[in-house]
Amino acid sequence: MTEDVIxxxxxxxxxxxxxxxxxRLRVRDGDTEIELRRAPSTVPAPLVPAAGPAAAEAPATPxxxxxxxxxxxxxxxxxxxRPPVAEGQELEADRELASVETLGIRxxxxxxxxxxxxxxxxxxxQPVEYGQPLFAIER
Amino acid sequence: MxxxxxxxxxxxxxxxxxxxxxxxxxATVAIFSDADRLSLHVRHADEAFCVGPxxxxxxxxxxxxxxxxALISGCDAIHPGYGFLAENARFAEIAADHxxxxxxxxxxxINAMGDKATAKRLMQDAGIPTTPGSGIVASVDEARAVxxxxxxxxxxxxxxGGGGKGMRAVTKPPELPTAFATAQAExxxxxxxxxxxxEKLIVNPRHIxxxxxxxxxxxxxxxxxxxxxxxKPSHQKxxxxxxxxxxxxxIRDRLxxxxxxxxxxxxxxxxxxxxxxxHGDDVYFMEMNTRIQVEHPxxxxxxxxxxxxxxxxxxxxxxLGFSQEDLHAHGHAxxxxxxxxxxxxxxxxxxxxxxxxxxPGGPGIRVDTHVYGGAIVPPFYDSxxxxxxxxxxxxxxxILRMERALGETRIEGVKTTVDFCRQLLGDPEFRAGGIGVxxxxxxxxxxxxxx
Numbered sequence: 001m002t003e004d005v006i007x008x009x010x011x012x013x014x015x016x017x018x019x020x021x022x023x024r025l026r027v028r029d030g031d032t033e034i035e036l037r038r039a040p041s042t043v044p045a046p047l048v049p050a051a052g053p054a055a056a057e058a059p060a061t062p063x064x065x066x067x068x069x070x071x072x073x074x075x076x077x078x079x080x081x082r083p084p085v086a087e088g089q090e091l092e093a094d095r096e097l098a099s100v101e102t103l104g105i106r107x108x109x110x111x112x113x114x115x116x117x118x119x120x121x122x123x124x125x126q127p128v129e130y131g132q133p134l135f136a137i138e139r
Numbered sequence: 140m141x142x143x144x145x146x147x148x149x150x151x152x153x154x155x156x157x158x159x160x161x162x163x164x165x166a167t168v169a170i171f172s173d174a175d176r177l178s179l180h181v182r183h184a185d186e187a188f189c190v191g192p193x194x195x196x197x198x199x200x201x202x203x204x205x206x207x208x209a210l211i212s213g214c215d216a217i218h219p220g221y222g223f224l225a226e227n228a229r230f231a232e233i234a235a236d237h238x239x240x241x242x243x244x245x246x247x248x249i250n251a252m253g254d255k256a257t258a259k260r261l262m263q264d265a266g267i268p269t270t271p272g273s274g275i276v277a278s279v280d281e282a283r284a285v286x287x288x289x290x291x292x293x294x295x296x297x298x299x300g301g302g303g304k305g306m307r308a309v310t311k312p313p314e315l316p317t318a319f320a321t322a323q324a325e326x327x328x329x330x331x332x333x334x335x336x337x338e339k340l341i342v343n344p345r346h347i348x349x350x351x352x353x354x355x356x357x358x359x360x361x362x363x364x365x366x367x368x369x370x371k372p373s374h375q376k377x378x379x380x381x382x383x384x385x386x387x388x389x390i391r392d393r394l395x396x397x398x399x400x401x402x403x404x405x406x407x408x409x410x411x412x413x414x415x416x417x418h419g420d421d422v423y424f425m426e427m428n429t430r431i432q433v434e435h436p437x438x439x440x441x442x443x444x445x446x447x448x449x450x451x452x453x454x455x456x457x458x459l460g461f462s463q464e465d466l467h468a469h470g471h472a473x474x475x476x477x478x479x480x481x482x483x484x485x486x487x488x489x490x491x492x493x494x495x496x497x498x499p500g501g502p503g504i505r506v507d508t509h510v511y512g513g514a515i516v517p518p519f520y521d522s523x524x525x526x527x528x529x530x531x532x533x534x535x536x537x538i539l540r541m542e543r544a545l546g547e548t549r550i551e552g553v554k555t556t557v558d559f560c561r562q563l564l565g566d567p568e569f570r571a572g573g574i575g576v577x578x579x580x581x582x583x584x585x586x587x588x589x590x
Contacts (some may be wrong), residue, residue, distance in 0.1 A: 009173050075190055075204040077211055102207045103237070127211040129189040130204060131173060 010034055013069065027069040067118055070109060070129045070135040076102035080124045089117045097135055100128055115139045140455050141165050141216040145209040146184065147218030149199060151507045151526060153180035156218045159447035168212045170205055172198035174517035177435060179464065179509045186212050193519045199223045203229055209239055216240040216454060217489035225430040226253050242454040244409045244429050252427040256298040256336045262424045265404035267397055270416065270423040272338035277318045285337045286315065292340040295319055297326030303374035304329045308340055341423065344416035344577035347369065347383050350438045351411050352449055354459045359402050361395045361469050362438045369563065371486055372580045378560060379434035380473040381441050384534050384572030393422055410450045437472040437504060440530040471534040473541050475560045477525040479516045482559035490518035494550035499544035503530045516553055524555065534572065538564055
């Protein structure tokens with residue numbers, strides 16, 4: 001990708017960054033990996049859920065926390081797992097999070113490693129496009 | 140009429156189709172690649188889906204994602220525009236399998252016309268004159284035998300070819316083996332089809348094409364001819380006009396007759412273009428393009444017909460609603476392609492951000508474009524930025540208008556063809572009219588020699 005194109009893509013992802021309340025966000029897109037960082041002064045208080053296993057540990061400062069965005073690489077309809085993956089859920093290792101159905105074909109969406117789900121951007125049956133953020137996972 | 144149409148394209152043609160749909164009261168769904176997120180065609184559509192990253196194989200040619208976008212947005216038809224999937228019969232079939240109307244001819248006709256050797260044979264069977272040549276030649280030896288029979292110079296062509304790829308001119312027998320091998324390799328690489336045929340090379344012909352419309356009830360009309368003889372050495376068109384200047388009225392009538400006859404003979408429906416080579420009094424069918432063409436506006440402006448709207452109406456099963464007697468050409472129209480490329484450097488494509496964009500306006504000027512000040516020209520696509528079209532009562536008035544319009548045009552940030560085309564318009568040979576396809580390459584050679 002050219003720098004111009006990366007800039008356009010990054011701008012589109014900035015919304016997801018704000019929604020997840022993270023200081024750093026990384027998304028892998030084919031051969032390219034984009035990492036977004038918020039300017040330190042604009043980092044809000046961490047949006048860590050009060051409950052959940054990680055809450056007991058002292059969370060890292062927002063500037064150090066990093067989330068990976070899991071985006072759709074096809075156009076289709078989102079199908080959550082049963083039960084659906086929820087915010088705050090811990091993942092021990094790589095697993096299927098949901099699938100996107102394209103022309104009757106199920107395309108699994110995987111977590112690409114363990115971590116904690118910090119944002120679920122999509123609802124059951126929602127149409128999704130290529131590159132649309134589906135989940136954010138804190139690593 | 141359709142309720143919602145997915146526009147499977149980008150750039151100026153996506154906007155053009157969007158406008159036609161909206162004027163017909165049809166909702167639109169745009170598709171775009173990551174690189175086109177900020178393009179005007181996305182902004183103007185009622186809905187838009189990102190279908191993949193910048194490279195075309197994963198976005199504008201990504202059939203599953205495109206069909207999926209059409210289905211989940213509730214479309215009932217797909218307009219393919221030109222290029223990309225426009226002449227892909229498989230795409231048309233897949234769309235139909237999913238209950239989507241493909242706005243274009245039937246898949247079997249797309250297939251027949253897309254295979255150049257088949258198209259030529261079908262036209263010969265219908266009594267349409269074609270250039271002397273062969274069917275598929277399997278080897279250099281077979282090609283040599285044909286060449287000796289029809290006489291040099293010849294043109295080696297890939298049956299799946301287009302845009303000058305897989306094509307080589309051969310003037311003397313010793314050049315044949317190398318030309319055959321390179322053209323075949325190029326065709327294999329570009330189209331995954333290395334089948335070749337041989338054609339007599341007509342030296343410096345005019346490229347004149349006829350626009351046709353055919354509905355699904357058997358009615359066929361033509362909308363006159365376009366002269367597309369101003370072609371780069373790569374055979375890409377740069378300036379087009381309608382009607383063809385300095386053309387014998389008898390030849391003009393013959394072209395129109397042959398085009399409508401051929402359209403009926405192959406059972407063609409929707410908008411199409413038959414390309415001919417014209418050399419002296421001889422007329423040869425070259426190929427039929429089963430899509431809307433880049434240069435369609437010059438015909439629209441002199442006939443007062445919206446070809447894209449007609450495509451949509453025909454695909455929806457409507458009658459043409461007019462006959463040949465209702466169609467009359469008025470005046471003269473000329474189109475200049477504003478490409479992001481460097482005319483001083485073999486038309487090398489340019490990419491970058493457009494810092495300044497000012498398009499012309501005023502009487503008789505139409506601009507079809509998708510770019511604006513600050514727009515990004517990604518490196519992945521065709522270099523066409525805009526089409527400037529001028530119409531006037533006479534050829535001379537249209538050219539004067541175009542010169543004025545190009546003078547008003549300011550595009551900064553990438554190199555463009557604007558100033559170069561203005562020079563071409565001022566050339567006495569162009570001004571006289573009736574130039575052949577060898578004219579622009581010769582113009583470039585003269586310019587190179589003068590440096």
